[in-house]
């Protein structure tokens with residue numbers, strides 16, 4: 001039996017493989033060796049960047065009149081994940097969950113679930129975060 005005979009891919013809406021289906025006899029042979037890896041997967045459902053906050057972010061950027069350039073870097077103070085540009089990071093460690101033209105950007109850390117708030121003022125950015133209860 002070749003690999004393509006026993007492995008079936010389930011595609012997401014973008015046409016990219018999202019899940020793999022295996023015959024149970026194949027699965028029973030590999031289950032014990034794969035199980036430890038599966039336990040490391042986060043149990044929360046995948047959070048997808050929605051278009052609403054992105055639209056608000058675009059409006060926020062169009063209204064930008066602060067005395068410094070926009071910095072797309074995001075850092076999670078709880079688990080330490082960081083990116084130099086959340087918009088272009090292939091790992092998308094952060095999801096923008098809220099944005100408004102008043103200067104508030106709210107990010108969700110995919111790794112630990114922490115909420116990170118960037119409050120943009122005329123001269124500086126204030127950072128706040130709240131970590132989900134264990």
Ligand SMILES: [Zn+2]
Nearest residue numbers: 076079109112
């Ligand atoms: Zn985090």
